[in-house]
Amino acid sequence: xxxxxxxxxxxxxxxxxxxxxxxxxxxxxxxxxxxxxxxxxxxxxxxxxxxxxxxxxxxxxxxxxxxxxxxxxxxxxxxxxxxxxxxxxxx
Amino acid sequence: xxxxxxxxxxxxxxxxxxxxxxxxxxxxxxxxxxxxxxxxxxxxxxxxxxxxxxxxxxxxxxxxxxxxxxxxxxxxxxxxxxxxxxxxxxxxxxxxxxxxxxxxxxxxxxxxxxxxxxxxxxxxxxxxxxxxxxxxxxxxxxxxxxxxxxxxxxxxxxxxxxxxxxxxxxxxxxxxxxxxxxxxxxxxxxxxx
Numbered sequence: 001x002x003x004x005x006x007x008x009x010x011x012x013x014x015x016x017x018x019x020x021x022x023x024x025x026x027x028x029x030x031x032x033x034x035x036x037x038x039x040x041x042x043x044x045x046x047x048x049x050x051x052x053x054x055x056x057x058x059x060x061x062x063x064x065x066x067x068x069x070x071x072x073x074x075x076x077x078x079x080x081x082x083x084x085x086x087x088x089x090x091x
Numbered sequence: 092x093x094x095x096x097x098x099x100x101x102x103x104x105x106x107x108x109x110x111x112x113x114x115x116x117x118x119x120x121x122x123x124x125x126x127x128x129x130x131x132x133x134x135x136x137x138x139x140x141x142x143x144x145x146x147x148x149x150x151x152x153x154x155x156x157x158x159x160x161x162x163x164x165x166x167x168x169x170x171x172x173x174x175x176x177x178x179x180x181x182x183x184x185x186x187x188x189x190x191x192x193x194x195x196x197x198x199x200x201x202x203x204x205x206x207x208x209x210x211x212x213x214x215x216x217x218x219x220x221x222x223x224x225x226x227x228x229x230x231x232x233x234x235x236x237x238x239x240x241x242x243x244x245x246x247x248x249x250x251x252x253x254x255x256x257x258x259x260x261x262x263x264x265x266x267x268x269x270x271x272x273x274x275x276x277x278x279x280x281x282x283x284x
Contacts, residue, residue, distance in 0.1 A: 015193045016187060020263070024259070025259050027262075028237065028258070028262060029244060048195050051198065051200070052270070055202055055274075058206075059273070061206050062204075064239075064241060066216075066239055068110065068113035068149075069213060069216060071216045071217055072112045072115060072220070073111075079103055082107060086133055089133065090100060
């Protein structure tokens with residue numbers, strides 16, 4: 001496979017700025033055949049962009065499972081204000 | 092006092108913080124986020140019959156909040172003139188090295204994490220929120236709608252009043268910046284522990 005990669009490296013490669021743009025776009029939209037080829041080829045030979053792609057996918061996986069927690073707290077005043085506003089509706 | 096999620100008197104104490112934290116991912120102004128939380132409780136209590144018990148009270152309240160958030164965003168961006176539609180998509184090139192291949196300035200590390208471990212980690216989400224806050228407002232909103240809400244690109248474009256090309260730029264910018272911020276502020280420290 002090393003020889004293959006050496007051969008692939010000779011082919012015209014899109015720059016990393018473009019590759020990361022496509023890697024990102026692929027997460028939201030179907031890429032064209034050319035875009036898919038350009039990206040695949042680049043990722044094949046570029047470990048920076050491959051890691052980038054892994055990270056943004058990992059982040060997506062994490063966020064999709066996200067459950068709201070008390071990361072930030074409302075002030076006591078704010079909570080009391082809310083309680084007051086709903087008072088009439090509680091029975 | 093034992094928690095009883097079915098008792099509306101306890102809803103504020105049980106859920107307000109979580110709802111508030113969620114709203115902040117889409118609405119940067121604290122008082123606006125607070126108002127949305129208040130409106131959520133009001134709407135929930137006015138429409139208690141709407142709760143069918145198919146999910147938890149928290150999930151139901153969150154659903155109401157999500158609608159209010161997207162309604163507010165739609166309204167906010169409805170009247171924005173075309174020239175303001177895209178936040179400065181400047182500086183994407185700043186993430187990259189100008190020499191050689193023009194790769195990212197620093198090699199992304201190996202984030203060896205198990206999603207299940209991080210999901211419940213409040214420290215992590217605080218770091219994440221800090222990073223999110225550094226993004227321009229619409230960039231953060233686009234990202235949150237896409238990644239947390241799993242909203243379709245076309246739908247996001249309608250809510251934020253942007254074209255699909257604009258959206259891809261926003262999302263790309265968000266990913267570049269968030270990734271870098273999390274790497275520096277969380278994942279790099281994590282491996283050092």
